[in-house]
Amino acid sequence: MSEPRARADSAVSAVRTYVREHRAAFLGDLAEWLRIPSVSAQPEHAADVRRSAEWLAGKLAATGFPTTEIWETPGAPTVFAEWPADDPAAPTVLVYGHHDVQPADRADGWHTEPFEPTVADGRLYARGAADDKGQVFFHSLGVRAHLAATGRTAPAVHLKLLVEGEEESGSPHFRALIEEHAGRLAADMVIVSDTGMWSEDTPTVCTGMRGLAECEIRLHGPDQDIHSGSFGGAVPNPVTEAARLVAALHDDRRRVAVPGFYDGVVELTERERQFFAELPFDEAAWLRTAQSHATLGEAGYTTLERVWARPTAEVNGMGGGYQGPGSKTVVPSSAILKLSFRLVAGQDPDQVEKAVRAWIDGRLPAGVRAEVAFGAATRPCLTPLDHPALRSVVRAMERAFEQPVRYTREGGSGPAADLQDVLAAPVLFLGISVPSDGWHAPDEKVELDLLLKGVETAAHLWGDLGETWHDAR
Known part of the structure; x- marks a missing residue:
């Protein structure tokens, strides 16, 4: 020895x-x-x-x-x-x-x-x-x-x-x-x-x-809820615009579609991907822990790579308009979205915030005003x-x-x-x-x-x- x-x-x-x-x-x-x-x-x-x-x-x-x-x-x-x-x-x-x-x-x-x-x-x-x-x-x-x-x-x-x-x-x-x-x-x-x-x-x-950035988006349209028969289809609907924002958040490969979001991202090396692949990962057991029924995420990456090494955008909450029993035929005056972004090495939370704000401003029609509030970020x-x-x-x-x-x-x-x-x-x-x-x-x-x-x-x-x-x- x-x-x-x-x-x-x-x-x-x-x-x-x-x-x-x-x-x-x-x-x-x-x-x-x-x-x-x-x-x-x-x-x-x-x-x-x-x-x-x-x-x-x-x-x-x-x-x-x-x-x-x-x-x-x-x-x-x-x-x-x-x-x-x-x-x-x-x-x-x-x-x-x-x-x-x-x-x-x-x-x-x-x-x-x-x-x-x-x-x-x-x-x-x-x-x-x-x-x-x-x-x-x-x-x-x-x-x-x-x-x-x-x-x-x-x-x-x-x-x-x-x-x-x-x-x-x-x-x-x-x-x-x-x-x-x-x-x-x-x-x-x-x-x-x-x-x-x-x-x-x-x-x-x-x-x-990963780091974290969170924001709340409040959309304002009419000054109050208005009759959808008299005004619907002729004025912007904040809830519809909220849904359009959510629908536009990812592209068809499940990548975040906010321009500039991926700037600076440190990509996984082949060595790191190999190390992750060598772990005894049971995806079925992981899904049971997640109380979910299928995996889904950014194309081209494994489940572990998605949750450990890729940035994400999630819709944490969405609301607006009438939520009670039956129907109430209105164009709502407001809507709310809560989003969170998990960030990886190389991303700057301040830059991500600027990119998200610009993306929101560029997608809203005249007549809908947005109030966007970001909380303290984690790098x-x-x-x-x-x-x-x-x-x-x-x-x-x-x-x-x-x-x-x-x-x-x-x-x-x-x-x-x-x-x-x-x-x-x-x-x-x-x-x-x-x-x-x-x-x-x-x-x-x-x-x-x-x-x-x-x-x-x-x-x-x-x-x-x-x-x-x-x-x-």
Whole structure:
């Protein structure tokens, strides 16, 4: 056996031994945290969200982080912790997660009390077990395992943690917070531990998330509803024009027909398409999960490519005119459309907004006025497959899972892109949750074996980055 291989095997063994010896205490601490109902969306739990932040700050200090702080926002508090490396030239890593959780009640269909953690069949059931307290907390044991296995007194990287308290409420104050503290948060990379893997048997690393732009379109025609017999066919109908906009949103290949919408899109590489194709994807099972009966989307792309790597336009709502029983023969005075656009790397939300506004203006007849309101947008993020930090994440996972790691993306959107945008640092994803964990649903759980693999991965990652980062760059 070569010396590097023997050294790597020894490190894996040392990390695993430390994790096994401290498993019970780690799970006991996690259960204590999970008992705090830190539901950010419910005002009556505001004190619990604060208690959750205080609990985490105290536990990270006990772990060894020399700096732990609670950062206030106009809403719920965020926890910041920092542990510098001994080597000033070591890379700086910022780990992101959140400590708030979704609402949960036994009456929702839980088989156990959602805020009384229960272990059964190798699974830990509780609200927040997977999303996201479990995946945040594995870093506390991971850094201790890293130190124990390497004999260090400080991590091999400058390690920072940022644990938000409002993610489940849409992160309304998050961007302003990171802009305010951008100097303290400066990092060479961001690790997001609020994501998952393909399955228990197929460990994966997510390499990107789509962005999001949303708009509401209100169309106004006559000053009031008017008689369709007297005026119909001679004046514009806002509901008809809304339907015409919807019908024109896609072409016959299901591509978004807004001119300029695809400007800048980073196309999938053949290597990425091959990686997606190698995943054990069961389209029939996916359709059952989607409560749908057939796939449909942009021509020339697979289902996974459509939801992970292609931009979309969706009609989220449409209304106007008479909705009651029977008929009411009117030309309605107004109509409403709600649209959302999932964006991929290379797309600029501001440019997409301009393109959509111009498209709407160019399609409406005289006599119909549009009020178009866009909400705050989320930018897409993407890590290239050859990025040195991503290679470190993959190597660390492969040591923990002892099998090859594959690649996925996320079709949804999140605050990770704000970190990428403000800090100008690449975003990487390290999560061990699986689809059956039931995020936001009754009986949320985490697989204990996978949770401990997350601990091991974090332990290996800091050493790998410390050894390879500067040479790899």
